[in-house]
Amino acid sequence: MSDCRKYFLELTPPSLGDNTATIDRLGKALARGEGGWPAAPVGRLDGFAQVMRQAGYKVTATVCTGPAGPVLVEVEPGDATAQAPGEELAARAQEVPPELWGREGLGVALDVGSTHLQATLHELADGAELAKGTCLNPQTQLGADILTRIHAAAQPGGGQRLHQMLVEAAAKVIADMCAQAGRGVEEVAGLVAAGNTTMTHFFLGLDVQSIPREPYIPLVNRPSPFYTSDVGLELGPATVGWMLPNVGSYFGGDLVAGIVAADLHQREDLAILVDVGTNAEVVLGNRDWLVACAGAAGPALESGVAKMGILAQPGAIEGVKIDPVTYEPTLKIIPGPDGVAVSPKGLCGSGLLQLLAQLYLTRIMDMRGKFRIYDHPRVFESEEGWAYIVATASESATGEAIYVDEVEIDILLRSKAAMYTILSTVLKEVGLEFSDLSAFFVAGAFGNVIDPDTAITLGMLPDLPRERFIPLGNSSLAGCRKLLLEPEVRPQVEAVVGRLTYLELNVNQALMNRFSAARFIPHTDPGRFPSVPVWH
Structure with missing residues (x-):
């Protein structure tokens, strides 16, 4: 069985002078005890952040070792180090992919833009481009600008709706590219995606409400690799996705990708x-x-x-x-x-x-x-x-x-x-x-x-x-x-x-x-x- 550790952390709340993202604040503190930044399952980030805010950033974090190394699996309010980690927590360490894709199957590069989604489909063995795809971001129906969409996400069920719009559009673009290439979506082994900070959160199904509010803190800046099925994007049986990190509320993974592209x-x-x-x-x-x-x-x-x-x-x-x-x-x-x-x-x-x-x-x-x-x-x-x-x-x-x-x-x-x-x-x-x-x-x-x-x-x-x-x-x-x-x-x-x-x-x-x-x-x-x- 995977081993688990508990840490009681008294974190400094975010401020304009320290705008580290909510989950990254936790990751940074845990890195000292773990010898490295632990991964975290994308589907659990919203819950972790909610506990942190409600507990005034005084929380107990549980880290378990899984195939991907140390994984943050639970966040509890206050000091809960006296209770041993539950058996079920160790299984959560399996929710983070052990590695990225290899050279077999297909890969997708995806730009999650505010206005358009653009993508290319590749043979991972030799990098050959098999198809291109693009579509209008369906969120534009709710508003051309980001703030209008964040407001729409604050309505009951709004965040989930905006997330679904984006993921369904991405799924269609990927399916259309695979059809052009005469291949099946189940052959997609890896996906690299980038967008601005808000689009990154929408794509991963994360809460966006802290982004435009002082002190302008995203929920996460460095999301771990994830199984695409965990964000509602059904491709291959174990397709791995990687969303590029943001640097802050106004500097997204799309610009990080741009820096890499320009060398x-x-x-x-x-x-x-x-x-x-x-x-x-x-x-x-x-x-x-x-x-x-x-x-x-x-x-x-x-x-x-x-x-x-x-x-x-x-x-x-x-x-x-x-x-x-x-x-x-x-x-x-x-x-x-x-x-x-x-x-x-x-x-x-x-x-x-x-x-x-x-x-x-x-x-x-x-x-x-x-x-x-x-x-x-x-x-x-x-x-x-x-x-x-x-x-x-x-x-x-x-x-x-x-x-x-x-x-x-x-x-x-x-x-x-x-x-x-x-x-x-x-x-x-x-x-x-x-x-x-x-x-x-x-x-x-x-x-x-x-x-x-x-x-x-x-x-x-x-x-x-x-x-x-x-x-x-x-x-x-x-x-x-x-x-x-x-x-x-x-x-x-x-x-x-x-x-x-x-x-x-x-x-x-x-x-x-x-x-x-x-x-x-x-x-x-x-x-x-x-x-x-x-x-x-």
Whole structure:
């Protein structure tokens, strides 16, 4: 029979100064007695955390040795060390997989995004990619933003509903990929998944309510490997899942995966990784140190605020070129299935940004985002100020004109200013300049479609030699794929998490001054952007 030990622990309650996740607080304390961080069954974490909070963090933890090594199997309030561990506790040590997958069967890399789920299916023997899969995150039905979903999860049965939506969507994507490859889901031996901190909790079926509340403590940052059936994802008889660790409430496993994908933690020279999604997330550093921070700059850039903004899909305008003489636009529209040309439905993030840059470069609008040209068929005065028509009602698929107005332009300029402010603040905090960067990795769908010239014209990204900008695409998925197929890379995840320092962006006067200066195109200090013409 497995042997078990009991520990009475008087833990320091979480605070803004010590925002270690609830379960990690326990793991850290137990590591001293166990000689290492014990694993914990994912299905029991909610219960453990509840006991810890109710007992004021004075608890007795039981650790049993199982095939996976030491496993945390029980948490009781107060000092319960006088009672011997029950016989049934030893069996719980079997709930954590003894090891990750080998080279047999299939493997899945999965990015659990707030908006989309994206996945790839691989032959574990040689790493060959057999299929790709994607779907809209069904949670978007309840709310585009994370806070709305957290609120929905607080309703009776809400958390379970949000968890099920996510797991069922993942199951369908995996089943569809297996069908494409002519294989069965029961052949899937391993899954590596990553998402932001809230998505990680939703996927694992964990309580999310402490994440947005001071002191902003996730339930867990380093979840142990698990059997996928324990989270309701029925694949093979003993499919093992690994959800990449978070670093805090605002820094998820998706960014950890991105660091691994970019090899940021292995580089000798200095580089930066920017992932623009719901937030703008930034990691700066090299093999010696890593600094990370996040800030709200994403929704506008993901088309979340523009009336004519839509997600990247067939019919979305992803590129705009305006003739400097006629002021007529040439549009690049995402085609339908099999490359069939379709009429435009709206502007996606890259299209919006390119439109703004073109309006500025053709001098239709000035550096403040205000129109200079009024007497043109494509320019009209809307209820929200002057506007430019990208596609007329007869040209659009909706039968309504697609245009952008000054109010939306102002929102987009705030977003790009937030982005540049976050970047410049991170560098300033560590005493560096943009010119010190040898590489600038741009991740997310944004990184795939935004060209550096557009971002630099707007003053969103720094004016660096263009070859330093490296699009990474879905860096979270790329990192998951690497960790799925390369066992030798897996220990590096602990090193990345251990090396990361999370920088809180304090909203002080200096930061607000930087933000105000960055609200112009490209900036109030044109010397920062020597390659961009200045129109007043």
